[in-house]
Amino acid sequence: MPDLSEQVVDLAKRGGREPVVAQTLRSATAATLSYIAALWLTNVSAPLLAPLTALLVVQVTLFATITSGIRRVTSVVVGVVVAAGFSAIVGLSWWSLGLLILCALTVGHLVRVSEFVPEVAISAMLVLGVAQVAETAWDRVAETLIGAVVGLLFNVIFVPPVWVQSAGEDIEDLAARMRDLLLRLAEQSETQRLSVTRAEQKLDEARQLDQDITTVDASLRQAEESLRLNPRVKEGLLTRIVLRTGLDTLEVCAVILRTMSRSQADIAARRTGEPLVPPEVGPALRDLLANLARAVDSFATLITSQVNEAAEEAEDNLMHELEASRASRERLAQLMLTGVREHPRQWQFHGSILAEADRMLDELDVEKRSLRVMEELDRYSRERRERVRRLRRKARIRVRSSR
Structure with a gap:
């Protein structure tokens, strides 16, 4: 079992990669410094309000620290002021x-x-609640200001990390889960006897993607916030837009993937013990789903690439996978057309597979992605x-009214 010193070193190393660890270390340090500063600058024997304010003010991002610091000082x-007014009257x-609490909460809102x-x-x-209202009020304001200033200076001097890499890794993990599910659906398309249980398991996995997207969205919001007012960042706006539009595309693809899984589950329930598609169609469907899986993976690599050369390589890979997917789609359509003529009751499932594949190809299209990014940049401008x-x-208006 590792000793305490090794655990502390490991915690410090993880601080640069994990927001929770970084927040813990930074908050503890800032709170301690604010307590020391309050002891020096005030006459309060135990100025605990200063470290409390620092704990509340210091956030994972610089933008959140500034906004929370302003709100914290304003609230105190x-x-x-409300208490001083009440003490002069009652x-x-x-x-x-009770009246004080009501008024204070109302003013706070x-x-x-x-x-x-x-x-x-x-x-x-x-x-x-104290006898010397004026002195206590000043001490409370002073401690709050000290805690807020120390917390703000701490994040200005020791600039919080940019969480773009963490958000990018979460996006890549999401795309990897979507890729794996597509590959399993591809394997399932050639199964001679499709099990209803297996098909429903794939549908449950597709539904789970909704929760995964919610988690990734929270990580991306934190990354977007870390780019604001951060001196380390040069092209924060472009990075935010690329990641946000990329996640939006993956979210649409997740919906399409859930529809595909639903279709396969429905077919499995209707044809117990039968193959999903005729034997001559299975390989073509497998190739299409496998190509789509690789396209989703390449798309995630593209939107998370921060280096130009890596982005160009990822874009070339995505275009190659999309071309392969379109070719597979055309082969599958021809085979399905022949199969529908022989088995008319299969037309609904075959049509839905082709329609969902077209939608996913359209969402992953490179030109559409570039157009979406440009539109978002124009909208922001x-x-x-x-x-x-x-x-x-x-x-x-203010200048005119002051004259």
Whole structure:
């Protein structure tokens, strides 16, 4: 069993790769530093509010740290102001406490401090419940400011890592699961006696992809946030758009894959003990699904490639796999057409397989992906120009009203 020192070293190494570990290490360090700073700068014997604020302020990303720090300080200041107003009018009693909490929570929602709304009421109660309101209020504000400033400076000096690589790995893992499911469906297409249980298992795996996409989406949102206001990043907007549009495409492909699995499960239930497709059609269907599996894998590699040469190679691989998939699709269509003439009751399943394959090929198309990225860049530019125009209009209105 490894000793404690080895475990600590391993934890530190993982900090650069795992957001939870990084957050734990950074929060503990910032909280300790804020406590030391509060001891130096205030007369409070145990300024625990400073490390508490640092714990709440320090986030995995710099953008989240700045926004949470502003909201945290605002909530405490507002709570102190509300308590100071109450202390000048009424003392502490059961009815004044209830009224204070009601007013503090209402004001907290009005100033939009989000998750720190309860902190407005907490600060107001703590300040109102002491004899020396003014001194306590100042100490509470000072500790909060120290904790927020230390937490902010900590993340400015020790810039949080960019979580693009972690999000890219999650996207690649998702694509790998989709690829593996497509390959298993390809193997299943040549099974002489298709089991209903096996077909339903594949359908359950396809449904599980929805939860996987939710997890990857959360990881990608964190990566997108880590790109904002981060001095390490040069092309943050393009990276965000490429990853986001890529995940959207994989999400559509997951829906298509679930439909394919549903179709195979339905056929298996209707034809117990029979092959999914006629023997002469099975190899062509297997080739199509296998090519689609490799295309999905190549697509994930393309959208997660950060180096130009790697991206070009991934794009070439994707185009090759898409061409192979289209050729397999045409061969399968010809074989299915002949089979439908001999067995008319199979036309619905055959048609759905071809339709879903066409949809997936369309989603993975390289030109469509490039067009989507350009559209998102244009949309962002328009929104940014519109925000600038609105700010200028507001500034002109304020200047005119002040005259």
